[in-house]
Amino acid sequence: xxxxxxxxxxxxxxxxxxxxxxxxxxxxxxxxxxxxxxxxxxxxxxxxxxxxxxxxxxxxxxxxxxxxxxxxxxxxxxxxxxxxxxxxxxxxxxxxxxxxxxxxxxxxxxxxxxxxxxxxxxxxxxxxxxxxxxxxxxxxxxxxxxxxxxxxxxxxxxxxxxxxxxxxxxxxxxxxxxxxxxxxxxxxxxxxxxxxxxxxxxxxxxxxxxxxxxxxxxxxxxxxxxxxxxxxxxxxxxxxxxxxxxxxxxxxxxxxxxxxxxxxxxxxxxxxxxxxxxxxxxxxxxxxxxxxxxxxxxxxxxxxxxxxxxxxxxxxxxx
Numbered sequence: 385x386x387x388x389x390x391x392x393x394x395x396x397x398x399x400x401x402x403x404x405x406x407x408x409x410x411x412x413x414x415x416x417x418x419x420x421x422x423x424x425x426x427x428x429x430x431x432x433x434x435x436x437x438x439x440x441x442x443x444x445x446x447x448x449x450x451x452x453x454x455x456x457x458x459x460x461x462x463x464x465x466x467x468x469x470x471x472x473x474x475x476x477x478x479x480x481x482x483x484x485x486x487x488x489x490x491x492x493x494x495x496x497x498x499x500x501x502x503x504x505x506x507x508x509x510x511x512x513x514x515x516x517x518x519x520x521x522x523x524x525x526x527x528x529x530x531x532x533x534x535x536x537x538x539x540x541x542x543x544x545x546x547x548x549x550x551x552x553x554x555x556x557x558x559x560x561x562x563x564x565x566x567x568x569x570x571x572x573x574x575x576x577x578x579x580x581x582x583x584x585x586x587x588x589x590x591x592x593x594x595x596x597x598x599x600x601x602x603x604x605x606x607x608x609x610x611x612x613x614x615x616x617x618x619x620x621x622x623x624x625x626x627x628x629x630x631x632x633x634x635x636x637x638x639x640x641x642x643x644x645x646x647x648x649x650x651x652x653x654x655x656x657x658x659x660x661x662x663x664x665x666x667x668x669x670x671x672x673x674x675x676x677x678x679x680x681x682x683x684x685x686x687x688x689x690x691x692x693x694x695x696x697x698x699x700x701x702x703x
Contacts, residue, residue, distance in 0.1 A: 405481070405483075405488075410483040410488055410489065411483075413481075413482050413483060414459075414462065414463050414466060414482070414483050414484070414489065414494070414497065415458075415459035415462050415463060415501075416458075416459075416462035416465075417459075419458070419462065420455050420458045420459055420462065423454060423455065423458045423552045424451050424454060424455050424458075424552075425685065425688075426552040426553045426556070426571075426575060426684075426688065427450065427451055427454045427552035427553060427555055427556035427559075428447070428451055428556060429553050429556065429571070429688045429691070429692060430552065430553030430554060430555065430556025430557040430559075430560075430568065430571050431446075431447055431450050431451070431556035431557065431559055431560045432447075432556075432692055433553075433557065433567065433571070433635065433691070433692065433695055434556065434557040434558075434559075434560035434561045434567075434568070435447075435560050436695055436696060437561065437567070438560060438561060446512065446559065446560060449508070449509075449511075449512055449559075450509065450512060450516070450555075450556060450559035450560070451556075452508070453505045453506075453508040453509035453512075453516075453517075453520065453559075454505070454509070454520060454552060454555055454556070454559075455505075456501050456504060456505030456508065457501065457502050457505035457506055457509070457520045457521070457523070457524050458505075458524075459501050459505075460497070460498045460499065460500070460501030460502035460503075460505060460524060461498070461502060461523075461524040461527045461528055461548075462498075463494055463497045463498035463501065464494070464495070464498035464499070464502070464524075464528045464532075465527065465528060465532050466482055466483075466484045466485070466494060467484060467491065467494040467495055467498060468528070468532050468533065469532065469535075470482075470484040470485050470491070470494075471485075472536075472597040472598065472599065473485035473597075475593070475596050475597040476590070476593040476594070476596065476597050477593060478590065478593060498528075502521065502524045505520065506518075506520050506521040506524070509555075509559065512559050512562075513558065513559070513562040515558050515562060515563065515564070516555060516558045516559045516562075519551070519554070519555055519558060520551075520555055523548045523551045523555070524548075526544075526547060526548045527545070527548040530544055531544050531545040531547075531548060535599050535600060535601075536598050536599060536600060537600060538600055539600050539601055539602050539605055541600060541601075542580070542583050542587075542601060542602070545579075545583075546576050546579045546580065546583075547576070549575065549576070549579050550572045550573070550574075550575035550576035550579065551572065551575075552575070553568070553571035553572065553574075553575060554568045554569070554571060554572045557571065566633055567630065567633055567635050570629035570630055570632075570633055570635070571630075573626050573629060574623075574626055574627055574629070574687070575684075577619050577622050577623050577626045578619075578623060578680065578683070578684055579619075580615055580616060580618075580619035580620075581616040581617075581619055581620045581623075581651065581654075581655045581658070581676060581680055582676075582677065582680035582681075583601075584602065584603070584612050584613075584615055584616040584658070584676075585616070585658065585673045585674070585676040585677040585680065586677060587601040587602060587603040587604070587612065588603045588609065588612055588661060588669065588670070588673040589670060589673045589674060589677065591603035591604050591607065602615060608662060609661045609662040609669070610662055612661070613658060613659045613661065613662060616655050616658055616659075616676075617652075617655055617656065617658075617659060620648075620651055620652045620655035620656075621652060623648045623651055623652065624644075624645065624648040624649065624652065627644040627645075627647070627648045627687060628641060628644055628645070630644075630691055630695070631644065635691070635695050636691055636694040636695050637694055639690075639693075639694045640690050640691055640693075640694035640695070643687075643690040643694075644687060644690065644691075647683055647686055647687050647690070648683075648687075650679070650683065651679060651680065651683045654675060654676045654679040654680075655676060657672055657675065657676070658672055658673060658675075658676045660672055661673060
């Protein structure tokens with residue numbers, strides 16, 4: 385163990401001295417801008433579809449208002465997440481150079497940026513309507529105060545974490561409509577189910593680092609991979625009927641339904657391939673997991689794009 389600690393400390397020192405990110409890059413990492421970008425995209429899809437139902441232009445000033453507020457709160461939640469996980473981040477190669485873990489930002493700075501952006505973003509959204517501001521605030525609280533601590537306690541953290549992860553399109557919908565309606569619930573369900581094969585692929589790719597940091601994910605607690613595969617497959621199968629809920633609700637027509645079946649079938653195919661991680665050499669299993677991860681990232685924007693394209697002209701007919 386002392387040898388391992390020395391090796392980790394040496395890696396941290398090397399990471400800190402070899403590459404000093406710019407201040408802008410540090411803030412991009414603190415606010416997890418890549419994750420925030422995906423949140424903005426899915427939130428924008430919800431706003432677009434809700435605008436179609438209202439019969440107004442999807443590119444009205446409210447769109448920028450909504451997406452900027454959602455992005456600001458997401459940035460704050462990411463900052464507080466890193467405040468809580470700064471010690472764990474030091475133990476993982478992929479996160480040890482984050483500004484809080486590496487000591488470039490102080491704890492007070494991280495807390496200030498996190499709380500300030502969550503408060504200001506929620507207040508900004510509440511100016512559109514109270515329900516969006518409140519839901520966004522509750523999403524951030526759930527992510528920071530429930531999901532983040534649970535990661536060190538139970539593998540159920542993945543399930544609980546899927547709730548805030550699925551909220552952006554619902555938030556976009558309420559920003560445009562001021563209420564929660566069944567189409568918004570359908571969008572929430574799609575993102576909720578989509579996350580599990582995606583998360584299982586990430587968990588398998590980084591299981592050694594997660595284990596070293598004490599993060600409880602299935603690939604760590606049950607390293608044979610069987611539970612990981614089962615959960616990924618179960619949700620990939622469920623993804624097919626769930627992806628069709630916009631069609632069930634008459635948000636879209638047959639073109640989307642066909643596209644959803646084909647895309648979800650492709651997602652299931654890559655998840656079935658992922659099942660091979662239990663029988664192939666470790667290096668090959670990582671390649672398979674990485675392929676599923678790429679497929680998941682491609683699948684979701686394509687599904688939403690097909691939905692948005694087919695929904696135009698149909699949403700006004702919804703009751």
